[in-house]
Amino acid sequence: MQGLTHALDIARRAMIAQQTAMTVIGHNIANANSEGYTRQVAHLTAEVPSVWGTISFGNGVALESVMRKRDISLDNELRREMSSHGRWLTRSSKLKSLEQIMNEPSDTGLGAALDAFWASWAELSNSPDDMTRRATVREEGRILSHRFNTLDQRMQQMADGIDSEIRSGVDEFNLLLGELRAVNTSVREAELRGVSPNDLRDRQDLILDQMSELSGIAYGERENGSLFVRVGSTLVLDEAVFRPLEAVIHDLPDGSRQILIHRDRGEEVEIDEGFLGGLLEMRRESLPEYMAAIDALAVGVIDQINSLHSAGPSGVDFFHGTDASDMRLAREVDEDLHLINASTSGLPGDNDIALAMAQLGSQRFLAGGATSPEEYWNGMVGRLGVASREARFQEESLQISRDALDQQRMAKSGVSLDEEMTQILQVRQAYLAAVKLVEVTDQMMDSLMNM
Secondary structure, eight states, X not given: OOOHHHHHHHHHHHXXXXXXXXXXXHHHHHXXXXXXXXXXXEEEEEOOOEEETTEEEOOOEEEEEEEEOOOHHHHHHHHHHHHHHHHHHHHHHHHHHHHHHHTOSSTTSHHHHHHHHHHHHHHHHHSXXXXXXXXXXXXXXXXXXXXXXXXXXXXXXXXXXXXXXXXHHHHHHHHHHHHHHHHHHHHHHHHHTTOOOHHHHHHHHHHHHHHHHHSOOEEEEOTTSOXXXXXXXXXXXXXXXXXXXXXXXXXOTTSOEEEEEEETTSSBOOOOXXXXXXXXXXIIIIHHHHHHHHHHHHHHHHHHHHHHHTTSTTOOOSEEOSSTTTOEEOXXXXXXXXXXXXXXXXXXXXXXXXXXXXXXXXXXXXXXXXXXXXXXXHHHHHHHHHHHHHHHHHHHHHHHHHHHHHHHHHHHHSOOHHHHHHHHHHHHXXXXXXXXXXXXXXXXXXHHHTO
């Protein structure tokens, strides 16, 4: 039969349990502003009862576990949004930078330089022998070639900058990968000792968040608590696997450079999401597309102008160069205005070449005769504007979705100081009641001893 000593034992267990609960609450409060911290809850359960005859006597309370308030499916969904948002945020930022390089519409952009160049030939056609107007043609030609050169240089600088960002992003990813490997080891050791490694699991989750922003990842948990990570179809981390990524610059046969991501000097790793995915997309697809388009415009202008100009008496080209990077005014034209051909005959007042030059801006000789320089340039600028608006829209939409999911996770896993204060009051009352039980039981035992 249970007696007063049993009541004292129940009170003791109650005090220990409430002390533990208070410790968990204190830990929550201390980490209320800690990044990645998940609120913990002490789960108390009734001890297994004792049976005396046909009567079951309760044995008080026991601490069953200290659990994290975490929603795994919400974590997975949020990390997918993080990866998509990282990609579109990067794409939006880089396309905006590309728009600034294009600098259209403006008085200092390539479009304005083309218009001024055609206009200078139109002016020359009105007075083919005027040296001042020939000088204007030469100067506008020099400005036009400089605009092409500047566009190419700035876009190449942007490409080099993206390469540097990719290398930095890969280095950061590798640091996180190494840290996750170390945390995995600590989690396994804690699980083997039968300890619940809640704070270590918080660190795992925070690292996964940071990795998801850098790259789209797939991950899972082994029975011993350690995590494995895949990038695309490539396993980069597991219990016996640690394969850091490497950014490698390749020189292509056409003289351009390409950056690839490899796994520890092995197979190529495809990354299409996250910050790195956005950078790789810009570096491999978008930026080369616009650079090639500008080169095609420069080549078309050089060829068409030289074809017309070399038909004149001087027989020299107006421009030298192979594309936008090295386009320049021909040395002969730069040194002698008399070598600028206004007509095929060279006779005073004849202006057939100047007239043809003035009309080139609206002549469809680009893209196999499908478009004019004006249409070509405006179309390219327009496509860039549409792509930039789409990226900005996607980034803003995903930011809203990401914020909403983050708020849901905070509501589930974050520390609410108001809620913790409520828990303190409840635990305090339970603890005081257990103390009171000890006092009353002690008094009863004294009374019994004095009978």
